[in-house]
Amino acid sequence: MAEPRRKMKDLRKQPGFDFMAWFCIVFLYAPIVVLIIFSFNDNRSVVRWTEFSLRWYYAAFDNEGIRNATIVSLKVAAVSTLFATTFATMAALATTRTPPFRGQMLSYAIINQPLMIPEIVTAVATLSFFSIIKQLTGVTGIGYLMLAHTVFCIPFAYMPIRARLEDMNLTLEQAAADLYATPIQVFRKVTMPLLAPGIVAGGMLAFVVSLDDVIITLMVAGPGETTLPVYILGQIRRGITPEINAVSTLLLLLSIVLVSAFFTLGNKKK
Amino acid sequence: MAQDTADMSGKSAKNMILAEGVTKTFGEGDSKVHALDDVSISIRENEFFTLLGPSGCGKTTLLRLIAGFELPTKGNILLDGQEIGHLPPYKRPVNTVFQNYALFPHMTVARNIGFGLEMQGRSKSEIKQAIEKMLALVQMEHLANRQTDQLSGGQQQRVALARALAPHPKVLLLDEPLSALDLKLRKEMQIELKRLQSETGITFVFVTHDQEEALTMSDRIAVMKAGHILQVGRPKQIYNQPARRFVADFIGDINIFEVDLDEVSGTTGRVTLPGGATLPADLPEADVPAGAVSVAIRPENMRLADARDSAAKLKGTVTNVVYFGAGSNVHVALKGGSEVIVRTTGEVLDDGHEVGLILPDRVQVLVD
Known part of the structure; x- marks a missing residue:
């Protein structure tokens, strides 16, 4: 290895670095820490600490509204993750396993566009689009919500899958074909097993994104289709309670687990 | 051709x-x-x-x-x-050994080797036998259950060979x-x-x-x-x-002389070196037209001799001696300007020494 021409300046030695770093960390996480602390408060207040207790967690589990909303959230997230990941995998294969074609960059842009459009625009558009379909067909149900979630989850699932495919050595697939594997066998025995961590990572990201969504859900969800974030939002209008803190803490915990798993899988080099 | x-x-x-x-x-x-x-x-x-x-x-x-x-x-x-x-x-x-080996990273050494046979739908026992035979052939028996990323470059090379040879x-x-x-x-x-x-x-x-x-x-x-x-x-x-x-130039060191060709008969002829000496020559194809051609002589096919030696058909001055262990390459500037390389295992001469060159009995004519 050649010597670097100039020794890299260590940013950590710059004046004010420690202060800025701590300022950012505190700014980002202090509110969340407060939320977590007060979820264990044995008191109705969310500003005055009295004593440690799990009563708000019990209360949350007892609350039928929260229970139902959780079930709806998990159902919608599971179904939309399944479909979004499938479509994202197909899209990633189609955009990386073909010779370069005209409009390749355009196709990336189209797939990732939902990330750029303001969510409120998508939400309003989806609402009016679904209204037309409902009027024409008379079909209602939770399927619309799942469909809407699937759509905005696709770009999130697509990114890690495509990254994984682009990392993958193309000669591995050629080697398999050279060793008498038919195209289907190449896919099953080589492409899929090597792609799996990317698909799982994409799926988890999609799951978290679906679980978190408020704006589109608020517009599209019908009666009895209240998801957990939407329920929490509704409760807060009537004043914040430690019960909400408890639910939020649990939701946070789930997100942390999934996102950590996402990074672990994403970094696993193979 | x-x-x-x-x-x-x-x-x-x-x-x-x-x-x-x-x-x-x-x-x-x-x-x-x-x-x-x-x-x-x-x-x-x-x-x-x-x-x-x-x-x-x-x-x-x-x-x-x-x-x-x-x-x-x-x-x-x-x-x-x-x-x-x-x-x-x-x-x-037909099987291939790839430049970067392309071993399947999610399979062990043994499964890599058995992959081709597995895809051909051979029986389990047949595959097992073939894997053992191949591992022995490339002397990798002790590493059958390793993951391929735990192998050195040379070991990966052997696995790649065994994998490609296994389906025979x-x-x-x-x-x-x-x-x-x-x-x-x-x-x-x-x-x-x-x-x-x-x-x-x-x-x-x-x-x-x-x-x-x-x-x-x-x-x-x-x-x-x-x-x-x-x-x-x-x-x-x-x-x-x-x-x-191009072939002469690409493979090994070689001296190329511009000469005159005549007396062409089939795939032989006679060339006249710059200096007047003549040599029989082999032609790469029949009936190369007489006239200006190139001939090639390997450095090890020429010998250094005394400048007064009557067998020395070319004469020149030593300009540089490059020692490489098993011998030396002596650079000789010919009368007329061009420089040739002669390989010698004998005594090392000083720069400026006058020498004669003894050429091989026959030379090879090149076409472009």
């Missing part, structure tokens, strides 16, 4: 691979590139055949056409008498498989490859840009340049009787 003179190695003369008028182009319009231009070649059964040339000469493209990763734009490829030019890779009884293909294709190894390991693997080839009796087609590697291992070599095959022959032929100036 390059002549493929009779083979004296005693190997079967049956053709294993026959390429007829194969052309491969990439791109279209202005950016169209002829990777191979009307190439015809025959590779015999049980032969260690090397495609040698600089990068971009089309050697890898030819290999990929035989493997089936590319399809020919024009022409036919026959394998053991059957046309395969348009079959997909998985339908060809009719032809094994090797795409510069030794280029990633260090010199010592490369020398070992050259001998190892030669051993594997004779033990398995499989036809090897080896691609390299390393002329020494080609000379060491091959039964026959095809020298390629810019999508054409310039000369096919045994290593000794390629080295001692290069037909083309």
Whole structure:
């Protein structure tokens, strides 16, 4: 290895670095820490600490509204993750396993566009689009919500899958074909097993994104289709309670687990 | 044209691979590139055949056409008498050792080796037997259950070889498989490859840009340049009787003299060196027109002599002596300006020494 021409300046030695770093960390996480602390408060207040207790967690589990909303959230997230990941995998294969074609960059842009459009625009558009379909067909149900979630989850699932495919050595697939594997066998025995961590990572990201969504859900969800974030939002209008803190803490915990798993899988080099 | 003179190695003369008028182009319009231009070649059964040339000469493209990763734009490829030019890779009884090995990272060494047989639908016991045999062949028995990323470069190389040999293909294709190894390991693997080839009796087609590697291992070599095959022959032929100036230049050190050719008769003639001395010459093809031609003489085929020696047909002055262990390359400036290299294992001369050069009995005429 050649010597670097100039020794890299260590940013950590710059004046004010420690202060800025701590300022950012505190700014980002202090509110969340407060939320977590007060979820264990044995008191109705969310500003005055009295004593440690799990009563708000019990209360949350007892609350039928929260229970139902959780079930709806998990159902919608599971179904939309399944479909979004499938479509994202197909899209990633189609955009990386073909010779370069005209409009390749355009196709990336189209797939990732939902990330750029303001969510409120998508939400309003989806609402009016679904209204037309409902009027024409008379079909209602939770399927619309799942469909809407699937759509905005696709770009999130697509990114890690495509990254994984682009990392993958193309000669591995050629080697398999050279060793008498038919195209289907190449896919099953080589492409899929090597792609799996990317698909799982994409799926988890999609799951978290679906679980978190408020704006589109608020517009599209019908009666009895209240998801957990939407329920929490509704409760807060009537004043914040430690019960909400408890639910939020649990939701946070789930997100942390999934996102950590996402990074672990994403970094696993193979 | 390059002549493929009779083979004296005693190997079967049956053709294993026959390429007829194969052309491969990439791109279209202005950016169209002829990777191979009307190439015809025959590779015999049980032969260690090397495609040698600089990068971009089309050697890898030819290999990929035989493997089936590319399809020919024009022409036919026959394998053991059957046309395969348009079959997909998985339908060809041909296996490849890739330059970067391309071992499956999610499988153990044993499963990598068994992959081809597994895809062919062989029985479990047959696959197990074959894996054991292959592991023994490449001396990797103790590493059967390792993941491939825990292996050294040389070990990965052996696994790649075992994997490609396990289904017992009719032809094994090797795409510069030794280029990633260090010199010592490369020398070992050259001998190892030669051993594997004779033990398995499989036809090897080896691609390299390393002329020494080609000379060491091959039964026959095809020298390629810019999508054409310039000369096919045994290593000794390629080295001692290069037909083309490019072949002479590409392989080893060589001195090229501009001379006058006359008395042409069939594939022999007589050349007149600048200085007046004449020598009998071999021609690469019949009836080369008389006149100005080039001849090639290897540094080790000339001897230094006393300047007054009557057998010395050329005279000059030593300008530089490069010592390389087993001998020295003596640079001699000839009367008339040009410089030649003479290899000697004898006494080391001082710069400025007047010397005579004793030339070989015959010289080889080159065509461009």
